[in-house]
Amino acid sequence: MKGNIQNREHFLSRFADRVQGGVPAKRMNQTKPLSSIYSRLENESIEDVFIENAKTIHAETIRTNTENLTDVLETICQHVAKDQILSSIQTDNEQLENWLSQRTVKWTPPEGDQNIKSAAQSRIGITYCDIALAESGTVVLMNENNIGRSVSLLPEIHVVIIPQSKIVPRLKEAMTLVDGRLNRVDSFPTCVNFITGPSNSADIEFVLVVGVHGPLETIYVLVENE
Amino acid sequence: MSIKIKEGKFKERVTDEMKNDFMRKAVSGAQDSLGNRRLLSTDKLGDWESWRTAGNEIRKHTIDNLTHYLTMLSEQISAKGGHVYFAETDEDARNYIKDVVKKKNAKKIVKSKSMVTEEIGLNAALEEIDCEVIETDLGEYILQVDDHDPPSHIVAPALHKKKEQIRDVFIEKLGYDKTEDPGELAKHSRKMLREKFLNAEVGITGCNFAVAETGTICIVTNEGNARMVTTIPKTQITVMGMERLVPSLEDLDIMVSLLTRAAVGQPISSYVTLLNGPKAEEEVDGPEDLHVVIVDNGRSKILGTEFQDILNCIRCGACLNVCPVYRHIGGHSYGSIYPGPVGAVLTPLLDGYDDHKDLPYASTLCGACTDVCPVKIPLHDLLLKHRQEIVEQGGRAPMSEKLLMKAFGFGASSGGLYESGTKIATVSLKMLLRNKETISNGPGMMKEWTNSKEFPTPKTSRFRDWMSKHESEKKHDER
Numbered sequence: 001m002k003g004n005i006q007n008r009e010h011f012l013s014r015f016a017d018r019v020q021g022g023v024p025a026k027r028m029n030q031t032k033p034l035s036s037i038y039s040r041l042e043n044e045s046i047e048d049v050f051i052e053n054a055k056t057i058h059a060e061t062i063r064t065n066t067e068n069l070t071d072v073l074e075t076i077c078q079h080v081a082k083d084q085i086l087s088s089i090q091t092d093n094e095q096l097e098n099w100l101s102q103r104t105v106k107w108t109p110p111e112g113d114q115n116i117k118s119a120a121q122s123r124i125g126i127t128y129c130d131i132a133l134a135e136s137g138t139v140v141l142m143n144e145n146n147i148g149r150s151v152s153l154l155p156e157i158h159v160v161i162i163p164q165s166k167i168v169p170r171l172k173e174a175m176t177l178v179d180g181r182l183n184r185v186d187s188f189p190t191c192v193n194f195i196t197g198p199s200n201s202a203d204i205e206f207v208l209v210v211g212v213h214g215p216l217e218t219i220y221v222l223v224e225n226e
Numbered sequence: 227m228s229i230k231i232k233e234g235k236f237k238e239r240v241t242d243e244m245k246n247d248f249m250r251k252a253v254s255g256a257q258d259s260l261g262n263r264r265l266l267s268t269d270k271l272g273d274w275e276s277w278r279t280a281g282n283e284i285r286k287h288t289i290d291n292l293t294h295y296l297t298m299l300s301e302q303i304s305a306k307g308g309h310v311y312f313a314e315t316d317e318d319a320r321n322y323i324k325d326v327v328k329k330k331n332a333k334k335i336v337k338s339k340s341m342v343t344e345e346i347g348l349n350a351a352l353e354e355i356d357c358e359v360i361e362t363d364l365g366e367y368i369l370q371v372d373d374h375d376p377p378s379h380i381v382a383p384a385l386h387k388k389k390e391q392i393r394d395v396f397i398e399k400l401g402y403d404k405t406e407d408p409g410e411l412a413k414h415s416r417k418m419l420r421e422k423f424l425n426a427e428v429g430i431t432g433c434n435f436a437v438a439e440t441g442t443i444c445i446v447t448n449e450g451n452a453r454m455v456t457t458i459p460k461t462q463i464t465v466m467g468m469e470r471l472v473p474s475l476e477d478l479d480i481m482v483s484l485l486t487r488a489a490v491g492q493p494i495s496s497y498v499t500l501l502n503g504p505k506a507e508e509e510v511d512g513p514e515d516l517h518v519v520i521v522d523n524g525r526s527k528i529l530g531t532e533f534q535d536i537l538n539c540i541r542c543g544a545c546l547n548v549c550p551v552y553r554h555i556g557g558h559s560y561g562s563i564y565p566g567p568v569g570a571v572l573t574p575l576l577d578g579y580d581d582h583k584d585l586p587y588a589s590t591l592c593g594a595c596t597d598v599c600p601v602k603i604p605l606h607d608l609l610l611k612h613r614q615e616i617v618e619q620g621g622r623a624p625m626s627e628k629l630l631m632k633a634f635g636f637g638a639s640s641g642g643l644y645e646s647g648t649k650i651a652t653v654s655l656k657m658l659l660r661n662k663e664t665i666s667n668g669p670g671m672m673k674e675w676t677n678s679k680e681f682p683t684p685k686t687s688r689f690r691d692w693m694s695k696h697e698s699e700k701k702h703d704e705r
Contacts, residue, residue, distance in 0.1 A: 002305060003308045004304070004309045005300045007318075008296075012296060012312075015292075018526075018529040019289070020290050020291050020294075021294075030287075033280050035271055053493075057496070111510075113510065115510045116424075120420075144506060148509075150457055172476075174479075175476060178475060178500065179474070188502060191501055192500040193500075194500075198496070199497070201364045202448075202490075203364040203365035203384055204368070204389055205408060207389075207408040207409075209408050209409050211413075211416070212364060212448075212451070213454050214497070
């Protein structure tokens with residue numbers, strides 16, 4: 001349903017004579033700056049650059065493949081013993097699906113706000129990334145329908161599964177992909193999160209504190225053959 | 227709080243603040259460390275100047291076509307199900323937001339960092355209708371708990387506070403019983419605020435950039451508090467200055483790349499969140515109801531004037547981090563929620579010269595702010611334009627400058643006075659030297675100069691005297 005727009009015409013009319021009217025001409029001379037990441041990627045593999053940059057933002061990366069993915073997840077989860085693990089993942093991978101069903105509480109939209117309560121009580125939240133950025137070690141999660149925002153936010157530990165093919169050089173490519181998704185009228189992600197490591201703050205005497213309101217720890221699981 | 231955060235004269239505020247040794251050490255430390263990090267990150271990106279040029283072009287194009295892009299933005303937000311309200315004044319914005327909150331019967335509000343909500347005095351207005359309004363950015367939370375101490379930096383609002391002070395405030399107000407360790411203080415805040423997030427009915431955010439083509443609200447944080455504010459409460463209200471938008475997501479890439487590097491030297495911050503309308507019906511978390519309030523509050527007056535470039539500002543704070551004046555006097559001296567060079571330009575434009583006419587003089591005009599600005603705002607030129615404006619409007623220049631100019635005009639217009647005046651000056655300046663090469667403690671108006679710098683050695687004789695002596699010697703030689 002369309003939202004209301006209030007007081008627009010009067011608001012804009014007050015200064016219409018001091019800005020250009022009409023549809024702006026296409027910006028032919030807009031400067032398009034280049035990041036040095038592209039020349040770096042001529043000599044280094046995109047996954048190595050991603051992992052190196054992830055290290056600088058306190059995210060540990062574990063490399064694996066489709067076959068061993070659930071073993072890696074199991075090892076991570078054993079560290080938190082009996083604590084609750086939450087997941088919000090749509091996958092065709094049967095092995096992964098089975099493991100998630102057995103070991104995790106799944107984000108289940110029909111249960112409504114109970115999901116948020118459950119997320120607040122979970123120790124680990126597992127998500128599946130849609131895009132990853134080599135330049136900054138960032139993962140991009142598109143939240144829509146049955147993919148919840150709280151899963152990557154409320155638990156203390158955030159585990160992200162990253163198919164290697166999802167890594168792009170930088171923000172620019174990700175924005176193009178997001179733009180493509182937002183231009184679809186029927187279904188688009190209402191929230192797109194670019195997440196770069198655990199939450200942090202330097203608000204007290206400029207000392208970096210890792211873990212403020214979001215997760216205290218981030219673990220990337222890179223699936224090399226996907 | 228509104229734009230103005232402190233009463234009293236600028237010079238008195240500066241004198242007070244300069245006594246705060248901790249603040250001065252904290253500010254210089256922050257400037258050095260942020261400066262280094264900024265340089266490292268821009269070097270790594272490569273070709274920073276082209277990025278700045280691109281940023282400048284995008285901002286200029288957007289502001290030049292503001293009615294077009296604001297129309298497009300509001301259409302897009304509305305198409306995705308969000309409500310848009312255009313607020314001409316701070317009061318309009320407050321009233322609209324209060325109405326939304328009242329209609330929801332909401333009492334518990336959480337806020338993420340937003341300068342514009344400080345500017346329009348939103349918290350006090352919501353507290354008037356019996357709402358609990360909690361700031362959730364760690365720095366702002368500390369200031370709020372400490373009886374609403376004003377912010378002193380755009381990006382790091384509690385920069386002027388010692389960890390021991392924070393510990394004592396937490397002990398007094400929050401039942402804290404641990405040490406001054408920043409990690410422990412942050413952990414306690416996490417615990418206190420987590421409960422507030424989970425029970426909040428309304429979330430209020432600022433907006434780093436809105437994207438006209440997609441109706442996206444982009445919020446940039448490191449702590450994750452803005453994600454909390456936009457994930458759990460059922461109602462979200464986003465307040466944005468009318469200039470805070472870009473045309474497309476392609477432009478957003480460039481602006482975010484500039485913002486996080488210029489602000490804190492990061493290639494990207496921990497969270498860059500793009501919000502596209504309220505949650506879909508099948509979704510669990512995210513707001514059911516989204517309101518975007520677009521605020522003018524004096525901005526449109528700047529359009530079409532020689533100060534228009536200040537509307538390009540993306541609030542990164544880089545100009546504060548290089549300013550030699552900010553380094554010494556700190557944020558509170560400016561008496562505005564917008565301190566530093568950007569504040570000295572913006573505050574008088576939004577809030578008038580009456581209370582802020584000293585701010586354009588709080589600059590050495592060294593131009594470091596202009597050089598560092600990621601969108602190439604000619605900040606020190608704009609400060610000069612303010613000074614010109616202040617003088618031209620008449621009677622607004624600082625008293626010392628007015629007296630000096632008056633005295634000079636009087637003396638210089640009379641041959642006899644000028645003659646005796648310049649003679650006395652040489653002699654009296656020599657008396658002040660006290661066997662030193664420079665003057666460090668001048669009287670009267672000269673004190674303004676010698677308070678902060680040495681006055682150079684006066685020549686032993688006047689040029690006029692030297693010239694007439696020289697002329698007579700020449701005549702003597704010719705004979």
